[in-house]
Each structure stands twice: as structure tokens, then as C-alpha cells.
Amino acid sequence: MTAVIPGTTTPAAEQAGSDLPALVALSLAALAAGRAARGGPVPAGEPAQVAADVDAALGEGVLPEVGSGERAALAGLVAAVAAGAADPADPMCAAHLHCPPLPVAVAADLAASALNQSLDSWDQAPAATVLEERVVAALAGLAGLRGGSGVLTTGGTGSTYTALLLARDAAAGPVRLYASAAAHFSVERAAHLLGLPRVVAVPLGEDQAMDAAALAALLRAAPATERPVVVATAGTTDLGSIDPLPAIGQLVSAAGGWLHVDAAYGGGVLFSDRRRSLLAGIERADSVSLDLHKFGWQPAAAGVLLTRDAAAFAPLARRAAYLNPADDEAADYPSLLGRSLRTTRRADVLKVAVTLRALGRSGLGALVDTCCDLAGYAAARVCSEPLLELAADPVLSSVVFRHRGGDAVNAGLRRRLLREGRAVVGRTELAGQVFLKLTLLNPAATPADVDALLDLVLAAARAEEGAS
């Protein structure tokens, strides 16, 4: 065998002689270098500057005639993307349901990439197939759907789409979807993709959660031939409101309908002794979505769809001679092909299982509690500032508020903070007014970080008012 002398290989020879540990070390070093070059939660500058930096790193382009070699390509682009990243691990980055992933989950995800198992057939993922069954059974148990089934998905959007497809196909006749006016937009889009009529928007009550009495009235008025499919949200994207699950569950079961609980955000409280009662009633659901890339601290994607009844997945079942021949199944070679809209499907379950075992329920619950407690602190600080106005008391870990200077000041200060590379603050609208949002998903962030972030908001508002 010929010795490979570092630095002397051609790209083709490097390809043959790839050394994963060395490349991982290089990648981690490039990540650190990129992060240091950024020096804040997000790259300073306008979008055009970020585009110019990416193009500079690409040099002669993304598909050169002759490759630059593994090390140069890896180090250069990892450093460039890290330098231009919005970093959810930085406490000044608190806009979205975008979590800093746990290092143990990242390490497990690397193993999943290296193993490249594919869950569409047993002979591409023997152990991972078993592991996914164990994980969905455990999570179904946590949600009170004992004996239920499930699958890992690309996220809340994919879970809701799949759940509504199962609900549609389980109904003998026409279905009608109901969701609160604050439900995630993916519900309406799923209805469109599934060829269902427009979603009936159930009004919100004072607490910004679905008004169960209004749902009852809508269900009473609906034609008897229609099967209601109700999407209850356990943790809305902005305010974190939780629809009244026990009352909704009763109404849906009395109407012979299907209840899907979108717990993409709020599902994390199931891990917490202090907060799991917020989701009481979830056990009445026919299907539930959880996103472990939100409260769960997984690298995306780690969506989970759970169903009360394993048979609910029947509409997705397919027999493919090359993947799940009947005689293989008869010989006890299981196949998860019929649980997913995807065919090739990576083993996202590995990072999830590693995390569940590493932290345990109580460990994850403690992280959820830390973030929710921090939201309580942030809300109190907002209330103590005469120039800020809180939209509502936080339910989970998001805090929605606005500067009293008006829409243009709120919109402008957020872009100013982005442009200066100082902070990533969320933006939304409530009752037609621009609001700001902190979505606190970083368990390492402290009250002092929240103070610093709100100080930045106040300073940016002063600068905006001074500039106008």
C-alpha cells in the first residue's frame, strides 16, 4: 500500500482516502473560527454583504471543473457558513423556535450520517428500525397514547400534513377541518394540499386560545354528513397559548370526529413535572405532533407524529417488491415503509434516542422549566419598563411585547439589531400591530442575558426614534 502524505493528494485520491476523524476535527475547528469571526449572534451587515461573503468563500463558484479538495472545501465553507450564521446558542439570538442543539445530539447525528441507515426497509436499517419503534412507543406513552404508534418526520409541518391525511382517509365521507385563528399556517396549507375545504377558523377566547364554546356552536351547526377534524394547538407559535384540550376532546369525541393536537412547541412540557398538567387532555387525541427540534434540543429535523391507533397509518401502506416483500414480513422482517410519506428516510431517531437516554425525562423537563422560568423573568422586566408593553403573560417560553413608539419603530429596531449584528429578535403581528417576540429556547441563557437583550431593544428604539 502506498503511503498518503498529507497535503500531496489530488482531490480524487483524497476521496478514496477520506479520514473522517481528521475531517471532523477540521470541521469543528472551522466552526470555531467562523463563530469567532462573526463575534455575535448574527453577521453584521445588510443581506448583500452576507451574499458577498458567501460568494467570496466560493471563489470560482460552487461547481468548479476541478475540485479544490476535501480539506479546503470543508474548512472554507464551514467557516463561511458559521461566520454568516444566526446562532441559536448565542443568548442574543432569541427570535424563533430555533434551539441550540445539545452537543450529544449533534454527535449522535454525525453517527447517523456516517451510518446512513434508511428506514424505508429493514435491510437498510435493522437496528434503527427497532430503535424508532421503541422511541415512538415511549413518546406515545408520555403523551398518554399508550399502545399508540408513530413515526419520525421532518417537523411539525410534515406531522400535521400526515395526520390530516390519515384523518381524511379514516372518514367514511366528507370531512371539515377546524382550527383556531392562531393555529400554525401549515394547517391551512395541508388542507389545500389534501384537497380539503378551507379550514374553519374557530375564534379565540380572551386567553388567546381556542374558544371551546365557539367550537361547540360550529360543530352543532355543521351538516351531520360531515366528519369534523379538529386541530387543537398546544403551544401557539407566538404566544404559546394552549387550546383547552379536555373540552375540545369531549366535543370532538361526541361529534365522532378526529382530534389532532399540534404540540410541536408545547409538547416539550410533557417532560416537566411542574408543567405537564398544561397538556392535560392530550391523551384524548387521535394524533399528536411533537417537535424535538424545538423543546428537545435536537438538530433539525426531529419531528414526531404519534397516533392513538397503529392502524391509523393504513392509508400510507404500500407494497414495494424491492423494499417490503410480503414473505419477508411473514418471516418477521418488519418494515416502517407504511408510516411515512418519505421513502428514503434517515435515522433521525438515533440522536433522539441518545438524548432521551442521556438526559432522561427529568433532565429534559428541567431544561424546559429553565426556559419557561426565564420567560417569566423577561415578562416581568418588560412590565417594569414604561416604554415597553407586554402582549400577554407567557404560557411557555415566548414573550411577546412592543415598544410604545409604534409599528415603524418596532419594525425598524428589529432590522437595526440584525444589521448591527447585535441581536435576533422575533417579529409578529397581533390585531394588526407590529409586536416583538423573544422565544427563549436556550437553557444556558440567564436573567442577565435577558436584561442585556431588552437593553439592546430599548437602545435600538432610541436610535430609530432619533433617526426618524
Ligand SMILES: Cc1ncc(COP(=O)(O)O)c(C=O)c1O
Ligand atoms: C405550533 C406549530 N406547529 C407547527 C410548526 C411547524 O413546525 P416545523 O417548522 O417543524 O415544520 C410550528 C413552527 O414553528 C409551530 O410553531
